[in-house]
């Protein structure tokens with residue numbers, strides 16, 4: 001029997017490519033000289049897709065319409081906002097993601113970005129490398145310190161709680177904003193983001209992207225955060241109004257921001273580079289070999305299980321596996 005056809009929307013780690021090829025006839029959209037031609041040829045026979053935010057390709061309504069036999073989409077990453085989930089639900093397509101295996105890595109990165117933003121470590125290294133220390137004296141004392149801060153978590157899911165545990169160890173008070181109050185969590189809970197922003201001075205965003213959270217951090221939230229305010233985004237670029245953020249940083253109505261994610265990736269707005277109070281990372285939250293291998297293996301395991309007639313391991317809540 002010939003292997004089922006899987007479409008990869010972009011380049012994947014060797015571990016993923018090789019793992020998928022054991023169960024599937026893998027077709028690479030990124031290698032196609034003419035993508036439309038490839039889709040016209042193989043689209044009707046594709047039963048599985050492997051994708052991820054890093055591929056830069058959206059598994060949107062237009063792509064899904066070209067894949068009428070599709071049964072499963074394996075996403076490299078916990079966030080699956082590049083996939084049109086409502087259409088997947090309607091068509092009975094299972095979507096899987098990579099929860100849990102990246103929690104601690106992303107939480108570590110969030111803390112690094114938080115400290116780098118508040119204490120200006122990247123800027124002070126640039127100062128050292130430019131030979132300014134001996135010539136001009138010590139790097140200026142930073143206006144910001146983690147010591148006197150109150151942190152508000154925007155989203156308090158699995159990664160949010162891993163960040164929360166670290167912040168608690170630092171002895172810093174935490175609040176959180178979300179849709180529902182979490183059982184067993186005693187931190188102050190807000191359903192009103194502006195109210196939380198008013199009560200804290202540091203926001204860390206770690207919530208899903210997509211239409212429901214589009215520009216949830218807007219001019220009003222940033223204004224409420226105030227002039228000592230620090231905003232850290234570990235979620236998706238879509239959750240913040242980047243124009244409002246740039247304006248707030250330029251007008252110093254907030255103090256600083258650290259971004260691991262952007263409205264457009266990898267071609268982010270170059271104007272961001274002109275703002276000295278911004279610390280910028282190229283979406284590296286989970287980007288160690290150790291963690292990406294674990295994520296890649298989970299994608300392979302999900303898609304291989306499905307090809308072998310077994311239940312996928314980690315379907316997203318919207319598309320539970322209901323049996324054969």
Ligand code: 8YV
Pocket residue numbers: 051052053054055076077078079080102283285286
């Ligand atoms: C990955 C991420 O960079 O898990 C996620 O949602 O954003 C990152 O860990 C990305 O998904 C790789 O495609």
